[in-house]
Amino acid sequence: MSPRLGTTGLVYVALLAILAAGAALAAARGQELFTTANTVDLLTRSSLLGFVAIGQTLVILCRSLDLSVGYVMALCSVVGATAMAGQTSRIWLGVAAVIVVAGLIGLANGLIVTRLGVNAFITTLGMGLIIKGYLDTRFKGPAGEVPAEFQLFGYTRVGVVPLSFAVMAAVAVLAVVFLRRTRTGVHMYAVGGDAEVARMSGVRADRPLLAAHVLCSVTAGLAGLLIASRFGTGSTLVYSSGYELESIAAVVLGGTYLLGGRGGVGGTVAGVLILATLDTVFNVLGVDPFFKDVLRGTIVIAAVALYARRQVDRAATPPRFAAPSRIPLLRGGRP
Amino acid sequence: MNGGPKAPLLRMSGVGKSFLGVPVLHGVDLQVRAGEVHALVGENGAGKSTLMKILAGVHRADAGTVELDGERVDFAHPVGAREAGVATVFQEFNLLPERTVAENVFLGREPRGRGLRAGVDARAMAAETGRLLEDLGLTAISPHAPVRSLSVAEQQIVEVVKAMSQSARIVSMDEPTAALAGAEVELLYRLVRRLRERGVAVLYVSHRLKEIFDLSDRITVLKDGAKVATADTADTTGADLIRMMVGRPVSAVFPEKIAGTEAGGVRLEVSGGGNERLDGIDLQVRSGEIVGLAGLQGSGRTEIAHALFGIDRFTRGELRIDGERAVLRSPRRAVRSGVALVSEDRKTQGLALHRSVLDNGRLVLDAVAPRRSRARSGRLPGIFSSLELVARSPSQEVRFLSGGNQQKVVLAKWLATDPSVVVLDEPTRGIDVGAKHAVYTLVRRLAADGAAIVLISSELPEVLGLADRVLVLRDGRIAGELPGGVSEEAVMEMAVGGAP
Ligand SMILES: Nc1ncnc2c1ncn2[C@@H]1O[C@H](COP(=O)(O)OP(=O)(O)OP(=O)(O)O)[C@@H](O)[C@H]1O
Ligand SMILES: [Mg+2]
Numbered sequence: 001m002s003p004r005l006g007t008t009g010l011v012y013v014a015l016l017a018i019l020a021a022g023a024a025l026a027a028a029r030g031q032e033l034f035t036t037a038n039t040v041d042l043l044t045r046s047s048l049l050g051f052v053a054i055g056q057t058l059v060i061l062c063r064s065l066d067l068s069v070g071y072v073m074a075l076c077s078v079v080g081a082t083a084m085a086g087q088t089s090r091i092w093l094g095v096a097a098v099i100v101v102a103g104l105i106g107l108a109n110g111l112i113v114t115r116l117g118v119n120a121f122i123t124t125l126g127m128g129l130i131i132k133g134y135l136d137t138r139f140k141g142p143a144g145e146v147p148a149e150f151q152l153f154g155y156t157r158v159g160v161v162p163l164s165f166a167v168m169a170a171v172a173v174l175a176v177v178f179l180r181r182t183r184t185g186v187h188m189y190a191v192g193g194d195a196e197v198a199r200m201s202g203v204r205a206d207r208p209l210l211a212a213h214v215l216c217s218v219t220a221g222l223a224g225l226l227i228a229s230r231f232g233t234g235s236t237l238v239y240s241s242g243y244e245l246e247s248i249a250a251v252v253l254g255g256t257y258l259l260g261g262r263g264g265v266g267g268t269v270a271g272v273l274i275l276a277t278l279d280t281v282f283n284v285l286g287v288d289p290f291f292k293d294v295l296r297g298t299i300v301i302a303a304v305a306l307y308a309r310r311q312v313d314r315a316a317t318p319p320r321f322a323a324p325s326r327i328p329l330l331r332g333g334r335p
Numbered sequence: 336m337n338g339g340p341k342a343p344l345l346r347m348s349g350v351g352k353s354f355l356g357v358p359v360l361h362g363v364d365l366q367v368r369a370g371e372v373h374a375l376v377g378e379n380g381a382g383k384s385t386l387m388k389i390l391a392g393v394h395r396a397d398a399g400t401v402e403l404d405g406e407r408v409d410f411a412h413p414v415g416a417r418e419a420g421v422a423t424v425f426q427e428f429n430l431l432p433e434r435t436v437a438e439n440v441f442l443g444r445e446p447r448g449r450g451l452r453a454g455v456d457a458r459a460m461a462a463e464t465g466r467l468l469e470d471l472g473l474t475a476i477s478p479h480a481p482v483r484s485l486s487v488a489e490q491q492i493v494e495v496v497k498a499m500s501q502s503a504r505i506v507s508m509d510e511p512t513a514a515l516a517g518a519e520v521e522l523l524y525r526l527v528r529r530l531r532e533r534g535v536a537v538l539y540v541s542h543r544l545k546e547i548f549d550l551s552d553r554i555t556v557l558k559d560g561a562k563v564a565t566a567d568t569a570d571t572t573g574a575d576l577i578r579m580m581v582g583r584p585v586s587a588v589f590p591e592k593i594a595g596t597e598a599g600g601v602r603l604e605v606s607g608g609g610n611e612r613l614d615g616i617d618l619q620v621r622s623g624e625i626v627g628l629a630g631l632q633g634s635g636r637t638e639i640a641h642a643l644f645g646i647d648r649f650t651r652g653e654l655r656i657d658g659e660r661a662v663l664r665s666p667r668r669a670v671r672s673g674v675a676l677v678s679e680d681r682k683t684q685g686l687a688l689h690r691s692v693l694d695n696g697r698l699v700l701d702a703v704a705p706r707r708s709r710a711r712s713g714r715l716p717g718i719f720s721s722l723e724l725v726a727r728s729p730s731q732e733v734r735f736l737s738g739g740n741q742q743k744v745v746l747a748k749w750l751a752t753d754p755s756v757v758v759l760d761e762p763t764r765g766i767d768v769g770a771k772h773a774v775y776t777l778v779r780r781l782a783a784d785g786a787a788i789v790l791i792s793s794e795l796p797e798v799l800g801l802a803d804r805v806l807v808l809r810d811g812r813i814a815g816e817l818p819g820g821v822s823e824e825a826v827m828e829m830a831v832g833g834a835p
Contacts, residue, residue: 181454183445190442193431200393200429201497202417202443262433 007255007263007307011270014303018274022281031284038280039160046276047164048223050269052243053250054168054175055219057268058212060251061179063192063260064113064120066213068105069220070243071131076102076224078135078234081144088147098221105131106217110210128244135236142233154230164226171219175265184211192260249300250275255307274299344369344404344536345390345505351398352385354735357727359385360560362399367505367536372527374547374568375540377557377580378767379739380725383540384426386557387507390538391423392416403504417443422503424494424511426540426738426765432483437464439482440497467500471526487514488632495526506530507538510738512546513764516632516793517827524550542739542767543794544573556580581769589800590776593783598624598803600658602787603643603756607652612638613811616652620756620787625778627802627819628791629826635811636791640760643789644676645669656756670703675754677746677762686741688734692719692726695733696747703752711751718747721777723770739765746774750781757781760791775801795823 019033026033052069059066076098084094105127112123156163179185187208190198199205223243228234248258254271256263278299282292343366352360360382367373375383388394390401392410401408403419410416416423430439437460438445446463448456464478473496476489485493491514498506508527512520527550530537541547547554547568554571556563556579563579599622608616613635620626628636641647643654645663654661656672663669669676686695696715700707716729722743726736733744742765749757759778763771778801782788792798798805802819807829815829 177454180457183447183455186438186445186455187443189434190431193433197429197431198442200391200413200423200425201439202412202414204412204414261431 008267043165047168050168051223052247055216056247068124068128070239071128072220073224074239076221077228081228081234086145102217102221106214110213114206144234346402349399372537374551374554380737381557382560420504422498422501424508426509437461437478596783604655608649609651625788627798627805630808634808673755675749693729
């Protein structure tokens with residue numbers, strides 16, 4: 001519609017630019033960026049963060065936040081692996097258990113936020129701590145076992161595309177359709193844009209928020225399953241990998257407004273790919289880990305500053321001489 | 336009118352409402368018939384919006400009953416009201432700026448398609464909105480445009496369209512013309528009359544008496560949360576209405592210039608001012624002088640106010656305050672140079688809604704002269720009472736005040752700074768008749784104290800009644816100057832540019 005590139009388009013352009021720049025830098029050093037190993041690694045990394053970030057996008061669109069996703073991932077990897085107990089026949093049981101557990105956690109988060117009016121930051125931080133406490137006292141190491149068939153989820157690939165990445169992409173497509181085609185999805189934008197306006201317009205504002213929290217936990221649960229499938233067992237320690245903040249970074253890098261109401265899953269996927277590409281490029285170039293984080297931080301801040309600028313430009317009313325007010329013309333043409 | 340005494344479509348009886356123990360409405364009765372435009376009038380804080388919000392399911396009454404077509408209703412959520420056929424245009428801005436016109440119009444009741452188009456059908460939504468807009472003669476507004484790209488007036492019209500699109504039995508509108516002027520008000524009249532023809536019951540709140548008399552069939556007056564009377568518009572005069580609203584006669588004429596007010600030296604001077612939206616602006620205001628700016632919506636009035644206040648500065652030309660060249664790069668600079676702007680949009684530019692009345696009054700003082708702020712804020716209570724501010728206490732949060740009382744806080748905040756140049760952009764928007772008079776007197780007082788005043792208002796009589804001179808704007812340029820007190824027609828003619 002707009003002749004100008006939308007924010008999502010811009011994120012994809014940035015992704016391509018970073019891919020090109022990375023490949024050029026690597027080539028200048030006589031190395032190759034897109035080796036099969038590197039590409040597979042990049043996509044696998046993206047699929048894990050992708051699941052989490054898709055859910056996080058929904059929550060952020062509603063002007064909420066989920067800081068418990070890392071802990072939910074850890075818990076769900078254990079729940080899945082223990083429920084499967086190494087038996088092929090129990091794979092679906094494990095998957096179902098993960099979805100139920102994650103869904104209930106999300107429901108609890110959502111109910112606390114909507115019914116008790118506790119700020120989402122606090123709610124999900126607290127929920128994360130509760131899960132952490134449970135994991136730390138109950139599990140002193142890896143738990144459960146995943147059958148070999150389920151490990152295929154983590155290791156199968158078609159060409160350079162890992163199965164897990166394809167599944168993540170499919171979930172992303174579902175999320176895009178959900179946001180466009182269901183009332184709950186559409187209302188997420190409304191609630192995040194202005195909850196009071198949504199309510200006064202006859203939207204039951206609690207529902208989209210609840211749904212977003214449930215879906216966010218469930219996608220974190222899927223990420224937990226992927227971890228279990230890759231490690232062959234439930235791993236409690238993933239919670240220390242900082243997925244909650246990383247996913248938020250991916251979401252805002254993808255052009256979703258942290259204060260809600262604007263953005264989408266398409267941008268988030270690009271954001272995830274950008275972060276993963278940066279990691280791969282840094283690894284190939286052998287960048288010092290400290291400097292790596294400095295660069296990542298700078299890029300995220302710069303990107304958000306850029307989106308904010310564009311937003312300011314767009315918010316300005318069109319120049320007076322270019323677009324006269326249209327209403328006076330309604331009454332039968334120009335005076 | 337559809338002859339014969341019919342049972343009212345809406346019957347509210349004995350409606351009462353308190354907020355945190357403070358009663359706001361007591362035993363209000365209101366009956367609105369189908370095919371009638373029923374005006375609801377009263378001072379700021381009388382309870383008009385609260386009554387509408389009860390009907391709209393936003394608030395719940397503590398006492399009394401609401402009946403629609405003889406059936407008792409009690410809405411717990413705005414969804415209930417909408418489903419029962421009640422549509423509302425609220426006093427506050429109630430659209431999502433990031434979403435398109437179509438998405439806003441259908442918010443909360445998005446149509447669902449079938450088959451391949453299962454789920455929310457964006458195409459049907461846009462098509463239906465387009466049809467609606469076309470049907471109402473509003474082809475200039477695209478259903479695909481994001482609401483933030485529309486002018487304030489267009490946004491207001493979209494809100495009305497949103498209410499009209501619900502095929503409601505009752506449409507209530509809370510000061511729908513507050514952001515409209517001239518032709519746009521006419522447009523709104525057309526829309527309201529259309530609803531009446533369709534047999535819809537229209538409940539209409541406005542502080543502009545002219546509209547009440549132009550549009551309404553009956554009038555209900557509220558005062559201090561109680562009903563004073565319901566009368567046929569045809570049997571009522573403006574003076575009656577004001578007496579019922581205010582409880583005392585209010586002078587219908589504008590206050591005279593205060594004795595001893597003299598036009599002194601030039602305090603504000605703009606020569607050849609221009610920017611993206613303005614061109615060749617020459618403007619001189621002397622101390623003690625009130626200069627009015629008139630023009631259609633979008634002609635550049637507000638843009639001048641913004642340029643004088645450092646929001647979108649002049650990129651061409653020169654600006655002098657008290658003879659000194661000033662480059663107003665930011666509002667802060669402007670305030671420091673002695674400029675005050677009472678702005679058009681109180682929700683986004685004028686107030687910290689979550690802070691108290693007193694804090695808001697001190698906002699500018701604190702920002703520019705924190706050390707002297709305490710001493711100077713001693714005058715605030717006096718200013719508040721001269722504006723007839725209705726608030727429970729100075730520590731009440733501003734968001735709980737009625738719309739008109741919020742506007743008074745904006746005024747007070749600027750008056751407290753002793754400005755040398757005062758730009759008033761729609762200073763009486765949403766203010767009741769009694770308080771309007773108080774504002775006019777205050778403006779006169781400011782002039783007598785030597786301020787240079789620029790007055791912008793879409794209510795022409797206000798500009799003509801107060802200003803010493805009127806500059807008429809057209810398309811971002813000054814079309815001409817007229818003396819104060821000329822006829823409205825003369826101004827309008829200049830504003831639209833006469834025959835092509
Ligand atoms: N949510 C609320 N909490 C506390 N007090 C409120 C709330 N809403 C309104 N009030 C108070 O109720 C009274 C009536 O307000 P209301 O908005 O109905 O007035 P109004 O007649 O619409 O005035 P105006 O013409 O200024 O819009 C005011 O004194 C206001 O301060
Ligand atoms: Mg009101």
